[in-house]
Amino acid sequence: MLNFDLMDTVAGKQLYNMGLQKGVLRGEKRGEKRGEKKALRDTILEVLNARFGIIPHKMVIQICAINQLKMLKNLLGNALRCPDIENFQEKLS
Numbered sequence: 001m002l003n004f005d006l007m008d009t010v011a012g013k014q015l016y017n018m019g020l021q022k023g024v025l026r027g028e029k030r031g032e033k034r035g036e037k038k039a040l041r042d043t044i045l046e047v048l049n050a051r052f053g054i055i056p057h058k059m060v061i062q063i064c065a066i067n068q069l070k071m072l073k074n075l076l077g078n079a080l081r082c083p084d085i086e087n088f089q090e091k092l093s
């Protein structure tokens with residue numbers, strides 16, 4: 001048996017957050033169509049993950065709770081331009 005916790009490793013944390021993101025996105029209202037809002041949320045999370053690595057759980061929840069199309073489009077632009085995850089969090093707040 002291994003004598004370490006996978007969650008203590010970077011890979012373990014990344015896998016956990018990837019699963020968490022997918023679970024949060026799947027947990028949205030069953031009646032909601034996979035429309036432009038969902039696609040934007042998915043894209044924002046993918047961009048943040050690609051640029052900054054692990055995305056804080058609180059941030060994933062905040063992004064998934066946004067239902068305004070204009071705000072999601074602005075956040076996508078911010079995700080592409082922000083120099084770091086802290087700057088993006090400020091824009092999100």
